[in-house]
Amino acid sequence: MLQNDREKFLKQVFGAGSFDSRHINFIARCPNPKCGSHLKGKLKFAIKLDSFFTNCWLCGEKHKSLYPVLKKYFPQHLKEYIEKFSDRKDYIFDDDEKPEEKKVELPQKYIFLPEHINSKDPDIRRAILYLKNRGLTIKDFWRYNILYCDNDPIFSKMVIFPSFDAEGNLNYFVGRKIDKNSYIKYKKCDYPTNKIIFNEYMIDFSKEIIITEGVFDAIKAGENAIPLLGSSISVNSLLFYQIVKSNSPVLMALDKDAQEKTQKIAKLLDYYNIKVKILEFEDYNDLGEMPKNHFAKIRHSARKFSQEENLLRKIQSL
Numbered sequence: 001m002l003q004n005d006r007e008k009f010l011k012q013v014f015g016a017g018s019f020d021s022r023h024i025n026f027i028a029r030c031p032n033p034k035c036g037s038h039l040k041g042k043l044k045f046a047i048k049l050d051s052f053f054t055n056c057w058l059c060g061e062k063h064k065s066l067y068p069v070l071k072k073y074f075p076q077h078l079k080e081y082i083e084k085f086s087d088r089k090d091y092i093f094d095d096d097e098k099p100e101e102k103k104v105e106l107p108q109k110y111i112f113l114p115e116h117i118n119s120k121d122p123d124i125r126r127a128i129l130y131l132k133n134r135g136l137t138i139k140d141f142w143r144y145n146i147l148y149c150d151n152d153p154i155f156s157k158m159v160i161f162p163s164f165d166a167e168g169n170l171n172y173f174v175g176r177k178i179d180k181n182s183y184i185k186y187k188k189c190d191y192p193t194n195k196i197i198f199n200e201y202m203i204d205f206s207k208e209i210i211i212t213e214g215v216f217d218a219i220k221a222g223e224n225a226i227p228l229l230g231s232s233i234s235v236n237s238l239l240f241y242q243i244v245k246s247n248s249p250v251l252m253a254l255d256k257d258a259q260e261k262t263q264k265i266a267k268l269l270d271y272y273n274i275k276v277k278i279l280e281f282e283d284y285n286d287l288g289e290m291p292k293n294h295f296a297k298i299r300h301s302a303r304k305f306s307q308e309e310n311l312l313r314k315i316q317s318l
């Protein structure tokens with residue numbers, strides 16, 4: 001990216017500013033309202049032109065990228081920043097969030113379920129039956145690399161859905177108890193859900209992304225569906241970053257009873273000029289309980305989200 005574009009962008013965001021004598025930093029007023037350099041004070045907020053590292057010489061606010069600064073003070077410029085000047089490598093969510101050093105590791109003992117379809121083991125048979133009852137086919141077992149864990153302090157008697165990043169490395173997994181009466185139904189691995197995109201290697205961000213609640217919903221939706229797994233989408237999530245970076249249209253297909261969460265995410269994405277549609281569930285409560293071909297039938301009647309329409313619906317429901 002040309003230095004010129006960076007300078008132009010900084011002037012757009014920070015308004016008046018100047019360059020230091022060696023033309024390494026752009027110096028502006030500090031965006032922090034509590035800082036003496038904010039309104040009338042001297043220019044104290046330095047932004048390195050090559051790396052976008054920032055540092056206020058007065059209040060000490062310091063960041064390793066413009067991301068946290070724009071997020072906090074200039075959200076209207078965040079999209080352009082993501083699109084033009086940042087990439088995943090140097091993209092830091094927030095300075096107080098240290099990069100994850102934890103590694104995701106599968107439970108101790110598991111089997112690759114598709115290779116045990118004809119097993120006589122009663123537990124394995126129950127696991128297969130459970131998945132079939134939820135509408136999954138053997139093809140799905142292969143496609144989603146479904147595992148079964150027989151013996152583990154945490155994940156025993158669970159089917160496991162592993163997730164892989166864009167390079168094909170394990171980045172997450174979630175387990176589901178096969179016993180319907182079990183108190184705990186799902187168990188997620190110990191890793192922040194907002195820092196991963198579930199099965200990212202299967203996702204084409206140049207096409208419409210379907211956002212679902214759970215992993216069964218995503219499987220029912222078929223292509224290009226991402227489960228949130230109880231998490232949400234915020235400016236701090238990797239999924240948000242990738243959607244904005246790719247300008248992907250989004251179809252919201254969270255559970256029927258999650259309207260509030262749906263609206264919140266739709267509003268956020270709409271603010272960043274992402275095209276958002278909302279699925280109308282009609283007689284079903286979630287994607288998971290729909291027959292597989294039903295989603296294909298109703299997805300085209302999803303309604304476009306807009307702030308005006310959103311407001312109108314609120315008024316009508318009063």
Ligand SMILES: [Zn+2]
Pocket residue numbers: 030031032035036037044045056057058059060061
């Ligand atoms: Zn400052």
